Amino acid sequence: MNTQENIRPDEHIAALANAQANSRATPHSYLVGLIGSGIGGSLSPAMHEEEGSKLGLHYIYRRIDLEALKLDSAALPELLSAAERMGFNGLNITYPCKQAVIPLLDELSDDVRALGAVNTVLFQDGKRIGHNTDWSGFARAFERGLPDVSLERVVQLGAGGAGAAVAHAALQMGTQALTLFDVDAARAQSLADELQKRFPAAKVSAGTSLEQSLATAQGLIHATPTGMAKLPGLPLPAELLHRELWVADIVYFPIRTALLQAAEALGCRTLSGGGMAVYQAVDAMRIFTGLEPDAERMYTHFQSLLQR
Structure with missing residues (x-):
């Protein structure tokens, strides 16, 4: 049972204020947080605090x-x-706030201006500075987990804040044709138009037939909340999957989503959202502290958390 369920916002803020007072006990103190909906299962607190301790910080x-x-x-x-x-x-900022937070910020990184989504806000010198480490986190995880797959034709489900980041990453890594699908067709088209301007050498489009697009694709990226513990299920009919596809999911709680299980049953190569969760956290910690986290140590710790 989530112990926060009956806490009023003012009580929650008071508790955080007490935590901040305690965090000033050492000169290397950091207080950070995660804003999102349904984040009770997030492993970000454990990852950040453990690595902060390893770096000699009160984090x-x-x-x-x-x-x-x-x-x-x-x-x-x-x-x-x-x-x-x-x-x-x-x-850190997660679903459903990655785009809604932008008007509230004073400065945006180049990545945010390109992606239109924020997952990290730094408070510095009286300013709120927005960053995006989702795309770099996904790219690093992909290169580690699926280093030799074809990126020629890729289908992506989801064109929201996280979707914008991973689509950018896919094109950065060399995807030649990217087809986007979203429950909001206009949002898919808008993202496709933006990406096409940014990556003119590739072909980026909003799809009309998921069945036809998947039939000729080498890979599928899933970037919607479907499959999360609070939103269980498949984001597409399982019969549209085929063994020639690689499948990458950004959901990591649970680590083996229904989509990944269905894909693995067909013999598809798969990538869970765990690596992205780790590597975006590595980049966010660097922004918060100015120090270099140990990415491999954080990855190992994350794997141990999944076993608990």
Whole structure:
């Protein structure tokens, strides 16, 4: 049972303020957090705090769960202001806030300006600076887990904040033809248009027939919330999968989603969302602290967390 469910926002903020007061006990103290909905199972706090300890820091990472607090993204202005006032060093941002947070920021990194999505906010010198480490985290995980697959023709499900990041990564890695699908067809078309401008040598389009697109694709990227513990199930009919596909999922809780299980049953090569979760955290920690986390140590720790 989530112990935050009955905590009012003001009580939650007071608890975070107490944590910040404690975090000032050493000169190398950091207070960061994660804003999102349904994040009770996130492993980010454990990953960040363990690596912070290894780096000799007093590092506190808190979940700010909109679902548990009975809030929605309309609470973002209040939450960001409260975090600034309490001395947070920064925040990670996840579903459904990666795009909604942008108007609330003072500066945007080049990645954010290109992607239109934020997953990391640094509070520095009185400014809120937005970054995106999702795309770099996905690229590094992909290169580790599926280093030799063909990227010629790729289908992607999901064109939201995370989808924008992983589509960018796929094209950066050499995808020649990327077809996007989303429950909001206009959003898929908008993202396709933006990516086409950014990657003119590739062909980027919003798809019309998932069956036809998958039939000739080498790979499938899944970038929607479907398959998460709170949204179980498959994001597409299982019969559309075929053994020649590689399948990459960005969901990591559970680590073996229904999609990956269906793909593995056919003999497909697969990539879970675990690597992306680790490597985006590595890059976010670097932004928060200015120090270089040990990526392999964080990856090993993440694997141990999955066994608990």
